[in-house]
Amino acid sequence: MKKRLHNPNIAKIHRNYTVEEVAILYGVFKGTVRAWIKSGLPTLNDKRPMLILGSDLVAFHQARRTKNKQKCKPGEIYCVRCRTPKNPAGDMADYRIITEKIGNLEAICPDCDKIMNRRVNISKLEQIRGKMTITLPQALQHIIESNHPSVNSDLK
Secondary structure, three states, rough: OOOOOHHHHOOOOOOOEEHHHHHHOOOHHHHHHHHHOOOOOOOOOOOOOOOOHHHHHHHHHHHHHHOOOOOOOOOOOEEEEOOOOOOHHHHEEEEEEEOOOEEEEEEEEOOOOOEEEEEEEEEHHHHHOOOEEEOOOOOOOOOHHHHOOOOOOOOO
16 A cells, blocks of 8 residues: 655644544544554653644654655656656756746656656756756747748738
8 A cells, every 4th residue: 555645734733632633634544643653653641542742743744754755966857656866768858847937857767668757947957957958948939030921811
């Protein structure tokens, strides 16, 4: 079964929770919360009902989220399927514009042949490039700038 990461910001840091309340809050079974306690989620005491501080719950989920994070080096893009940063196939990537400052680098994974994406600020594109050849989108040519205007015109 796939491990699911939960949003740490759901829990209120100034509140105490029981095992049942945490289960309802995160939409999991009570047994899952008890497994979290066995794996390191601190409780106030071992007596029932077990109380969990909201701040401990937030810290526990933040630690679980950052534990497996991997930074991409220059020239690398993270492959979600392989779960590791890799150099793209042929060291080639395409830049797709999202806003005027941000875009996506899209490339093909050399191992699984699937699309890899990396969100990039256009001002930091040179720092991220590494050995990659990045294809930037070409601006579309306006019809006025064309040497051959459209033939579908009634104007003379």
